[in-house]
């Protein structure tokens with residue numbers, strides 16, 4: 001299809017729109033990439049990576065932002081694609097090497113972005129209709145996507161700058177082809193206007209963002225039709241992986257339950273009554289799932305430092321938490337030093353003033369400040385300082 005015809009069908013298919021939507025889309029993708037990196041690094045810390053224990057809400061913020069910026073990108077992508085669509089198939093399809101390189105990079109760009117947004121969105125819904133492991137693939141592909149965005153921006157910079165420097169409604173060079181010269185002056189004459197298209201893009205981004213924001217921002221809950229988890233769940237807090245799913249019901253309710261703590265070369269076992277008799281500390285800490293939902297919770301239980309101190313001398317290393325859960329990817333977590341010594345890090349026994357429900361980790365669970373939910377191990381069975 002000659003591009004001038006596409007331009008006549010709707011002048012909104014334009015560089016003017018593509019550049020403007022692309023700018024915001026690029027920004028959303030950059031924010032999504034950076035917040036995603038943070039989340040990945042906390043879960044798989046590279047050498048030298050440091051993530052603080054304070055402020056306690058920081059991960060809740062970065063991961064909420066990750067999912068919201070991803071959804072905003074999902075809302076903008078179709079508009080951006082639509083605005084350049086005819087150009088993707090402009091002839092000749094195969095031109096000089098430079099031209100082919102650009103084509104190839106756009107194919108990779110679109111593939112990677114669509115893959116990232118689609119897998120991310122499905123993950124927030126806990127739906128995994130694929131065979132690969134979400135985390136590693138989503139992470140690896142993120143580099144492909146951001147690399148392709150960088151190349152695309154570099155290649156298109158002159159076009160983008162020119163498009164942004166002209167008024168939104170100005171005719172574009174390629175619309176002045178032989179056919180379009182006879183067209184009315186105003187680009188808004190046919191189909192949707194550029195202004196309206198930008199309005200739709202912006203509106204879609206806002207609606208999309210709001211539709212998921214409520215799972216992280218309590219006062220937006222009522223508008224969040226897409227929020228995977230809201231306030232539902234036992235004790236007013238959502239659950240990820242219930243006790244039955246984890247197969248821990250019997251072991252958790254067993255009167256012979258013991259928590260084994262090893263530190264400074266010494267080991268000791270605690271029954272639930274013993275833990276209850278120790279000094280109880282309270283802390284307001286969010287559960288912030290990597291899937292983007294989060295909830296503020298008041299916890300109480302034994303401060304980790306106190307518990308370690310009751311066994312032996314903590315030497316400053318990381319501490320590993322093991323669950324009663326036998327299978328499952330999240331039956332263990334490793335807590336780095338800043339969180340181990342933080343006042344708010346608890347082996348929690350209570351949540352919002354009640355004993356932990358089975359689904360929230362009874363008899364006891366780890367809760368530490370500024371950590372992804374996936375590392376807040378439930379149904380603890382052992383705690384050990386690593387060498």
Ligand SMILES: Nc1nc2c(c(=O)[nH]1)N[C@H]1C(S)=C(S)[C@@H](COP(=O)(O)O)O[C@H]1N2
Pocket residue numbers: 237238239240241246287288289290323324325328330331332359360361373374375376377378379
């Ligand atoms: N043993 C164990 N702990 C676990 C999990 C798990 O699957 N097994 N899921 C984690 C995840 S992904 C989250 S988001 C939180 C959710 O805690 P909640 O169910 O009490 O809200 O628990 C974490 N702790």
Ligand SMILES: [Mo]
Pocket residue numbers: 240288289290291373374
């Ligand atoms: Mo989670």
